Every structure is written in structure tokens, then in C-alpha cells.
Amino acid sequence: MANPKPEELARIEYKPPKTGWMDTPAEIRKGMFCHAGKSKSLEYVGLPNPRQWTVMEEDWKLPENWQEIFIEGLRERVNKFRSFRLFLDICVRCGACADKCHFYIGGGDPKNMPVLRAELLRSVYRKYCTTSGKIMGKIAGARELTVDVLKEIWYYAYQCTECRRCSLFCPYGIDTAEITILARELLNLLGLNIDWIAGPVANCYRTGNHLGLQPHTIKDTFDMFADDLETFTGIRVNPTFNRKGAEILVVVPSGDFFADPGTYTTMGELLLFHELGLDYTWSTYASEGGDFGFFTSNEMAKRLHSKIYAEAKRLKVKWILGGECGHMWRVWHQYHNTWFGPMDFLEEPVSPITGTKFENAKSNKTVHICEFTSDLIKNGKLNLDKSRNDDLVVTFHDSCNTSRGMGFLEEPRYIINNVCNKFYEMPPNTIREQTFCCGSGSGLNASENMEIRLRGGLPRANAVKHVVQKYGVNMLSCICAIDRAALTASVDYWVPGTRVTGVHEMVGNALVMKGEKKRTTNLRGDPLPGMEGE
Amino acid sequence: MGLIFSFFTVVALGVIVFIGVKAADMRYLFGVIIPYAAFFAFLIGIIYRILQWARVPVPFRIPTTAGQGKSFPWIKQNTIDNPFTSIGVIIRMTLEVLLFRSLFRNTRAELRDGPKLSYGSTKWLWLGGLAFHYAFLIILIRHLRFFLEPVPLPIEIVEALDGFFQVGAPVLYITNLIFLGAVTFLFLRRVVIPQVRYISLAADYFPLFLIGAIGVTGVLMRYFLKTDVVGIKELTMGLITFSPVIPQTIGTIFYIHLFLVSALFAYFPMSKLMHMAGVFLSPTRNLANNNRAVMHVNPWNYPVKAHTYDEYEDEFRNVMKEAGLPVEKE
Amino acid sequence: MYNAGKIIIGIIIFVGLVTFPFIFAGGKATAKPDPKIDTPEILKMPENERKCVESKSFMKKEHMQLLNDWRDWVVRDGNTIYTNAEGKTFNMSLQNTCMKCHSNKKKFCDECHNYTAVKPYCWDCHIAPKEKES
Numbered sequence: 001m002a003n004p005k006p007e008e009l010a011r012i013e014y015k016p017p018k019t020g021w022m023d024t025p026a027e028i029r030k031g032m033f034c035h036a037g038k039s040k041s042l043e044y045v046g047l048p049n050p051r052q053w054t055v056m057e058e059d060w061k062l063p064e065n066w067q068e069i070f071i072e073g074l075r076e077r078v079n080k081f082r083s084f085r086l087f088l089d090i091c092v093r094c095g096a097c098a099d100k101c102h103f104y105i106g107g108g109d110p111k112n113m114p115v116l117r118a119e120l121l122r123s124v125y126r127k128y129c130t131t132s133g134k135i136m137g138k139i140a141g142a143r144e145l146t147v148d149v150l151k152e153i154w155y156y157a158y159q160c161t162e163c164r165r166c167s168l169f170c171p172y173g174i175d176t177a178e179i180t181i182l183a184r185e186l187l188n189l190l191g192l193n194i195d196w197i198a199g200p201v202a203n204c205y206r207t208g209n210h211l212g213l214q215p216h217t218i219k220d221t222f223d224m225f226a227d228d229l230e231t232f233t234g235i236r237v238n239p240t241f242n243r244k245g246a247e248i249l250v251v252v253p254s255g256d257f258f259a260d261p262g263t264y265t266t267m268g269e270l271l272l273f274h275e276l277g278l279d280y281t282w283s284t285y286a287s288e289g290g291d292f293g294f295f296t297s298n299e300m301a302k303r304l305h306s307k308i309y310a311e312a313k314r315l316k317v318k319w320i321l322g323g324e325c326g327h328m329w330r331v332w333h334q335y336h337n338t339w340f341g342p343m344d345f346l347e348e349p350v351s352p353i354t355g356t357k358f359e360n361a362k363s364n365k366t367v368h369i370c371e372f373t374s375d376l377i378k379n380g381k382l383n384l385d386k387s388r389n390d391d392l393v394v395t396f397h398d399s400c401n402t403s404r405g406m407g408f409l410e411e412p413r414y415i416i417n418n419v420c421n422k423f424y425e426m427p428p429n430t431i432r433e434q435t436f437c438c439g440s441g442s443g444l445n446a447s448e449n450m451e452i453r454l455r456g457g458l459p460r461a462n463a464v465k466h467v468v469q470k471y472g473v474n475m476l477s478c479i480c481a482i483d484r485a486a487l488t489a490s491v492d493y494w495v496p497g498t499r500v501t502g503v504h505e506m507v508g509n510a511l512v513m514k515g516e517k518k519r520t521t522n523l524r525g526d527p528l529p530g531m532e533g534e
Numbered sequence: 535m536g537l538i539f540s541f542f543t544v545v546a547l548g549v550i551v552f553i554g555v556k557a558a559d560m561r562y563l564f565g566v567i568i569p570y571a572a573f574f575a576f577l578i579g580i581i582y583r584i585l586q587w588a589r590v591p592v593p594f595r596i597p598t599t600a601g602q603g604k605s606f607p608w609i610k611q612n613t614i615d616n617p618f619t620s621i622g623v624i625i626r627m628t629l630e631v632l633l634f635r636s637l638f639r640n641t642r643a644e645l646r647d648g649p650k651l652s653y654g655s656t657k658w659l660w661l662g663g664l665a666f667h668y669a670f671l672i673i674l675i676r677h678l679r680f681f682l683e684p685v686p687l688p689i690e691i692v693e694a695l696d697g698f699f700q701v702g703a704p705v706l707y708i709t710n711l712i713f714l715g716a717v718t719f720l721f722l723r724r725v726v727i728p729q730v731r732y733i734s735l736a737a738d739y740f741p742l743f744l745i746g747a748i749g750v751t752g753v754l755m756r757y758f759l760k761t762d763v764v765g766i767k768e769l770t771m772g773l774i775t776f777s778p779v780i781p782q783t784i785g786t787i788f789y790i791h792l793f794l795v796s797a798l799f800a801y802f803p804m805s806k807l808m809h810m811a812g813v814f815l816s817p818t819r820n821l822a823n824n825n826r827a828v829m830h831v832n833p834w835n836y837p838v839k840a841h842t843y844d845e846y847e848d849e850f851r852n853v854m855k856e857a858g859l860p861v862e863k864e
Numbered sequence: 865m866y867n868a869g870k871i872i873i874g875i876i877i878f879v880g881l882v883t884f885p886f887i888f889a890g891g892k893a894t895a896k897p898d899p900k901i902d903t904p905e906i907l908k909m910p911e912n913e914r915k916c917v918e919s920k921s922f923m924k925k926e927h928m929q930l931l932n933d934w935r936d937w938v939v940r941d942g943n944t945i946y947t948n949a950e951g952k953t954f955n956m957s958l959q960n961t962c963m964k965c966h967s968n969k970k971k972f973c974d975e976c977h978n979y980t981a982v983k984p985y986c987w988d989c990h991i992a993p994k995e996k997e998s
Contacts, residue, residue: 014729081593095733096659169639172809215850215854215859284850338829407602433601
């Protein structure tokens with residue numbers, strides 16, 4: 001389906017319809033949703049109620065007792081997650097969150113206001129789990145769980161990227177991500193997953209990464225990286241895989257093995273590790289940092305992430321180094337330690353190059369590569385030639401998860417400022433903790449839902465446009481694999497001509513290595529500034 | 535619908551008392567029985583609701599981080615918005631509860647032609663909310679003069695400050711003006727802003743009307759209709775000392791005021807007003823962001839089925855060997 | 865993680881605040897105010913003439929407003945004579961009219977004012993009558 005022109009898409013009507021939201025059934029529209037999850041994907045990992053079903057068909061082939069399953073699941077979860085129960089109970093509908101959501105800003109659908117997105121489920125909770133809702137019904141904001149209501153919950157649970165921007169502004173910290181995460185769990189009880197999540201989940205489970213790359217393919221991919229790097233630098237990197245006894249296990253999002261521009265980030269990392277002579281290994285078994293289970297259910301998230309834990313144990317490494325990825329870091333930072341801790345078979349992470357102890361990761365033993373690299377730069381361990389990135393006018397997109405789930409703001413900026421000369425920030429209300437989602441996070445990076453992705457991408461892209469016009473920015477840097485894929489599509493549409501890069505790609509470009517040949521191109525094979533004629 | 539329903543419910547509450555006291559002389563019911571019942575519903579109800587939340591564990595440490603986290607000594611941490619220690623959390627929560635810090639961040643998105651999105655700071659909701667809550671609190675404290683005998687000095691001081699401008703007699707309280715103004719503002723924004731009107735339920739209008747009506751009846755009683763204040767204190771002190779008395783000199787307006795307050799107390803535990811207690815329990819605010827340094831325990835954490843390395847190697851052993859990757863079993 | 869300890873402390877604080885008036889009173893009945901109108905000046909009057917400037921019920925509710933009006937009329941407008949509902953006239957003066965009969969500020973004014981924590985600012989300007997400690 002062709003997308004409308006940007007001018008047309010940006011004509012947004014924010015006025016809500018005349019009829020109340022409970023009386024306005026959701027209109028399920030093409031371009032706004034992802035295809036249904038395939039039954040073989042669900043079967044492979046044993047998710048309940050696998051079947052072939054189609055979103056646009058009237059009959060979703062729900063199990064007979066679907067209502068009971070959903071409500072039982074809801075009751076179970078309000079007794080397991082205080083966050084969930086509290087957030088269903090205490091919203092005062094002040095509306096502060098309304099215009100904080102990128103989907104609402106870019107689409108104007110009132111049910112994409114975080115408060116209303118939550119009310120969709122809250123109304124069902126009131127009906128079946130509270131006395132006033134049971135007795136007073138609609139006047140208490142309660143409603144029956146009908147098939148239409150279920151479809152509505154599904155439709156909007158997959159129009160939320162769990163970015164937590166609304167949670168920042170909520171006076172009670174109500175986090176729509178929690179609501180969406182648990183709504184998706186409930187939908188998964190009924191087999192209502194989407195293909196772009198269910199497929200990657202099954203792939204991660206089987207092959208260790210969401211792309212389904214098998215071990216030899218990963219090895220081949222890295223050989224290609226090594227070939228390219230040898231051409232550019234004259235140096236042959238020799239990464240190892242599944243090597244026991246290495247000091248560090250490196251895990252990055254597998255998107256960075258496969259698709260440009262993520263691949264350049266991996267290449268930058270390979271150069272860095274080689275230059276340092278780091279004793280590290282990749283794993284083909286734990287070859288995915290991004291946890292697609294997190295978009296399915298807490299249990300599925302734990303099932304997938306346990307590979308990293310198990311692999312670190314099997315390979316007897318000392319600690320784990322994680323690549324540039326958004327939600328992978330949300331999971332690693334806020335969930336991993338609780339699922340698998342205490343990590344007593346690992347050692348408290350210490351940089352073998354600088355001797356710096358990573359105090360903030362002493363229990364979980366997992367270090368972010370930007371922490372690792374910024375420490376190297378601070379200690380003067382890297383020889384960096386910023387001018388090699390002089391063709392780039394750079395801005396930085398904070399990922400939702402690293403900014404609002406970690407507070408990881410300065411580390412990447414410190415690196416960027418040390419590897420390039422021209423760095424400009426986007427407007428303050430669109431960066432750091434107030435950053436906007438790329439528009440395609442939490443498993444919504446499919447092609448069939450392009451309209452909603454572009455709409456959700458508008459706030460970010462518009463801020464990029466601002467710095468493009470003001471400072472001539474031509475490179476949008478980020479530390480997330482989904483960003484690298486999603487922002488590429490979004491800026492192509494809204495701000496054509498802007499490109500996307502990972503931070504470690506720029507590190508790889510600037511890194512002056514021992515014994516390297518005179519570099520004439522960057523890691524993309526494009527001529528370096530001043531080398532255009534050579 | 536919610537608006538009209540709520541409005542008439544509050545009107546009906548007033549009419550019930552008016553008839554009950556004027557026509558049926560049910561002063562004991564409205565002056566003693568209902569206030570006691572409402573007070574205990576309030577007390578027990580709130581404790582019950584808090585315990586209901588307390589029974590549910592916080593399985594994961596999920597603070598919303600609103601600033602730079604703890605990192606290297608040379609990176610300045612935002613210790614309030616992204617606390618690493620309990621002290622930081624206490625400061626964050628204090629600012630949240632006392633100054634509505636999150637709401638203070640509020641912005642307004644605007645889309646202009648271009649398209650051009652801009653985000654301006656907007657503090658009206660924060661200011662209105664803060665004014666409303668603090669005026670309410672001071673009014674509540676002032677009312678302690680009816681429940682304490684002798685009246686302690688701090689309450690007299692609050693009262694003196696509140697009536698600082700000495701306008702009229704009885705002296706006009708500044709908080710009365712602020713309170714009615716803030717309630718009106720909160721109501722108007724709910725009706726005027728289309729998005730907020732769209733999300734508003736009866737459960738949003740009802741407490742606003744109820745609280746507004748309490749304010750209006752209070753102001754009417756103090757400044758316009760006037761009634762026997764000494765008699766009122768005899769009644770309230772009777773309640774406080776469990777020896778209720780009904781002085782016959784108190785006007786109906788007082789019973790309406792008291793009944794509406796009783797309605798608010800009884801309604802409180804089953805409503806959104808529980809945000810008063812809930813804000814303290816919010817896991818995105820009251821946890822330190824130290825997940826990688828301190829393990830957070832989930833009481834219902836359970837082992838899950840994962841795809842083991844052995845299963846993986848069994849499937850891919852041949853291609854792994856061909857590619858020269860190490861394997862556990864030959 | 866339940867944070868049970870912190871929640872219980874919170875509940876105890878809440879209960880303490882809400883029930884504070886009950887605890888403060890300790891179940892003991894408190895004395896009601898009993899304003900006295902037995903000053904020598906009043907007792908001197910024949911019983912059927914013992915009337916204030918307006919009716920008792922009016923005075924009870926509106927005396928603060930009346931005094932406020934008196935002040936404005938005298939100080940700002942220069943009128944000094946007040947005509948009541950019955951057509952009787954009085955000199956509008958707190959000290960010379962009101963306090964002439966009610967010379968017992970402590971036993972009359974303060975009795976109710978203290979009970980309800982009202983602090984009239986009459987005596988910011990006027991000199992309070994000297995009373996013998998009783």
C-alpha cells in the first residue's frame with residue numbers, strides 16, 4: 001500500500017469524535033496494524049491457542065472460553081504486579097499524558113492518548129474486578145468484555161511502543177508500558193500475537209537470534225565484516241565464537257549482524273576490540289541481545305534472555321559486555337538480575353584496559369559498550385582522529401529504554417564528542433529523558449503497519465528536521481538496533497537525505513589503529529573527507 | 535452523561551439533607567450517625583485499599599529514570615530524578631508528593647504547518663493542582679479548631695495567616711478563594727479542553743462537584759447564611775468525645791455541609807481519590823535505579839523452560855563443525 | 865518485594881493523623897462556653913429593659929458584621945448614630961456603648977471566641993478594658 005505524501009499525513013485532526021469512546025468502536029484500518037502471528041511460530045515455543053487467523057476477518061477464531069481466559073488472566077496479574085493494579089486503580093484522568101505520546105501527536109486518534117489506551121483495559125478491570133464497576137456498570141466507567149472490546153484492546157496494545165514517555169509526565173508515574181506489556185500478555189493467552197513479534201520469538205528460541213541466522217551464517221557474516229575491514233584498514237580482525245575461558249562475552253542485537261547501517265556498528269566494535277587486544281568471544285547460541293519475548297510476556301522474556309545467562313556460565317567468562325540496543329538494555333538493566341541473580345559465577349566487571357571497576361554493574365556484571373568505551377576515552381587509551389568524521393554533522397537520538405529505563409544520557413554523548421567535530425543537539429523537549437520513540441519499538445517494526453510507524457515517527461523526525469535545517473545535520477546517531485532500522489525508514493520519509501548511524505560506527509571511523517594503512521574510506525566504503533579524489 | 539449524572543447526584547445529596555432536617559427533623563441521623571459511619575468507612579476503607587495493594591508484590595525494579603543515572607565519578611549523576619540510593623528516592627518522593635514534580639515538567643505539543651511540532655512548557659495544570667491540594671489541606675487544618683479543645687497555637691497561627699488581609703467580618707480566608715477558584719479551574723479545563731472532556735468519566739466529575747459543593751456550602755455558612763458556630767463546635771466535640779449532642783440552634787446549611795463531607799469521606803476509598811495513598815506506592819517513582827548493582831528479588835520468580843545449549847548444538851552440530859566453531863560433543 | 869514495613873509505618877502515620885482529634889480529646893467531655901451577662905451595669909437595668917442594640921439571635925449571628933459596619937460608618941463616613949430595627953438610637957462606639965454593658969470581656973467576648981479560635985482584631989486598635997481578675 002502506498003503511503004500518502006508527508007504533507008497529507010501531517011494533516012492531523014486532534015478533535016475527538018462526538019460520540020463517547022465507549023460508544024465508538026475501533027475501526028481497524030490497514031496500515032495501522034501488523035499481521036497476525038503465525039501458528040507455527042506460536043507452536044514452536046508453546047504459546048497457547050496457536051491458529052491461523054487474519055486481522056481483517058470478522059472471526060478471529062477465538063477459543064470458546066476466551067472471555068474466561070482473559071478475565072482469569074487479568075485477575076492473576078493484578079495480584080502479581082503491584083504496578084499493574086495500582087496503575088489501573090489510581091489514574092485521575094488529568095490528561096497530562098495525552099500529548100506526550102508520539103502516536104497521538106502523529107495520528108490524533110484519541111485512543112492513542114496514554115490515558116485512554118489504559119482506560120480500554122481499565123474499563124474491563126472495573127467490570128470484573130471491582131465492586132463499584134460490577135454494580136454501577138457504565139457510570140462507574142466499566143464495560144463488558146465483548147469481542148469488539150477485545151479487538152480494540154489488541155489494536156491499541158500494538159500501537160504502543162512501551163516507550164514510557166507518558167510515565168515521565170504522570171503525577172503518579174503511571175507507566176503505560178506496564179499496561180501494554182500486561183495487555184499483550186493477556187492477548188497472548190488467546191494466541192493474539194503479531195507476526196513481527198511471534199516470528200522473531202520463535203527464531204530467537206531456536207537459533208539464538210531473531211533473524212534466524214544459524215551458527216555458520218553468523219561466522220560467514222563476520223568473515224565478510226573482516227574482509228571489508230581489511231580492505232578499509234589493512235588490518236585483519238579475528239573474532240572468536242563460543243570460545244571457553246574468554247574474559248568477556250559480547251552480546252549485541254542481531255540486527256547489527258544483518259542490516260545496514262547496524263552492520264557498520266558491529267564493524268566499528270570489531271575494530272575497537274581488535275585494537276585493544278581484548279580477550280572476548282561472541283556466541284552463536286546467545287546471538288541476540290534484543291529480547292523479543294519482552295513484547296510477548298514476562299515469561300517469554302525470561303525464556304529468551306536466559307540464553308545469555310546460560311552461555312556466560314557455560315563459557316566461564318568473567319563478565320558480559322552488551323552492545324548498542326534499547327530494549328535489550330531495559331531488560332538487562334531492570335529485569336535480568338531479578339530473573340537470574342545472584343550472578344555469583346561471574347566476577348565484578350573491571351575494564352582490562354583501564355582497570356576501572358564498573359561499580360554500577362557489580363551485581364549484574366553486565367556493562368554497556370558505551371560505558372566501556374567512554375571509560376577508555378576518558379583514560380586516554382584510544383587514539384582518535386575526529387577529522388575522519390568531518391563529513392558528518394551529527395545529532396543524537398536517545399533511545400526510550402536507555403534514557404527512561406536506565407538514565408544513560410551522558411556516556412554516548414561523551415563518545416560522540418570525542419569522535420566527531422560537529423555535534424548538535426535536537427530541541428530539549430525531544431531528547432534525553434524526554435526523548436521521542438523512533439515510532440517502531442516494542443516489535444512494531446514491520447512493513448504492513450507503515451502508516452502508524454510513520455505517524456509515530458513524526459515527532460522524532462520533526463526534531464531531526466529542525467537540526468537539519470538549522471545546523472545542516474546529515475547524520476542521526478543512536479544506540480539502538482531498532483532505531484537504526486526504524487529511523488532510516490522514518491527520516492527517509494519525513495527528512496529525506498538524512499542517514500542513520502550507530503555510535504560505534506563513528507568510533508570505528510575515528511580510531512587510529514596500530515599498523516593500519518592510510519585510510520581513504522569510512523566503514524561504509526565512502527571516501528573520507530579530503531580523500532574524495534583518491 | 536457523566537457530567538449531568540454527577541451534578542444531579544450532588545444536588546440530590548443536598549436536597550435529601552434539606553428535606554431530612556427541615557421536614558423530618560432527622561438531625562441525629564445527619565449530625566451523628568452518618569458522620570460516624572462515613573468516618574469509619576474512610577478510615578477502614580483506606581487501610582483496606584492500601585493493604586490490597588500491599589499484598590501484591592513489586593516483582594521488578596522499574597523506576598522511570600528522569601535524568602542521568604549513576605555512572606563514572608566523572609559523569610554528573612542526577613541524584614533526584616534518577617536516584618541510586620534510598621536517600622535519593624526519599625528526596626524524589628518528597629518532591630513528587632509535596633511539589634508535584636512530574637506534573638511540573640508538563641509540556642504542550644503544538645503542530646503547525648510544515649509540519650512543525652513544538653513543545654512549550656505549560657504549568658497551568660500543575661499550578662491549579664497545587665493550589666487546589668494546598669488550599670484543601672490548609673482548610674482541613676483550619677477545621678481542626680472544631681475538633682480540638684483547647685485549640686492549639688499552630689492552628690490559630692494557620693488561621694491568622696489565612697485571614698491575614700482582614701477583609702470583612704468574619705474575616706475572609708485567602709484559601710477559600712483559592713480553593714473555589716482552583717476547583718472551578720479544574721472543572722472548566724475538564725469541560726473546555728476537548729481531549730480531557732473525552733476521557734472524563736462520572737468518576738471525575740462527581741468528586742469535583744462534591745468538593746465544589748462542600749466549598750460553596752462552607753462559604754455560604756461562614757459569610758452569608760451564618761449559623762451558630764458555638765453550637766457546631768458543641769456538636770463536633772460531642773462526636774470527638776463519643777458523647778454526641780445535637781444543639782437545636784444549628785442551621786440546615788451546616789447539615790448539608792456535613793453530609794456532603796460525609797459523602798466525600800465514604801466515597802474516598804472506592805474512588806480515584808485513592809491516588810493520595812497510591813502515589814507513595816508507585817514503583818516507577820519509589821525505587822532506586824540501582825538494578826545492576828543491587829539484586830531485586832521477585833517473590834514469585836519461577837524457573838522457565840529455555841532452549842538449552844545442548845539442544846541447540848544437537849540441531850546445529852554439523853554446520854558448526856564445518857564452520858570451525860567449537861562444539862561440546864564431537 | 866513487598867515493602868511491608870514501610871507500608872505499615874505509613875498506615876500508622878495515617879491512622880495517627882486521622883484519629884488525632886479523638887486522642888487529643890481523650891474521650892473527656894470539654895467545657896462549653898458560658899458567656900456571662902451579669903455585669904453590674906446590666907444588673908442595674910430593670911429586667912425588661914435588658915436588651916442589646918438588636919435582638920439576641922441577630923447579635924449572635926451578626927455582631928461581627930454590625931461592629932464592622934459601625935467602624936466604617938463612624939471612621940469613614942462620620943456618622944455616629946445607629947438606629948436599630950425598633951427605631952431606638954445608639955451612639956456607635958465599641959468602648960462606650962458595647963463595653964459599657966459588657967464590661968466583662970474575658971467572661972463575655974473571649975468565652976466563645978476562644979472556644980472557636982476566633983481572634984477579632986478589635987483590640988489591635990482599641991484598648992481592652994481593664995478587668996479585675998476573678
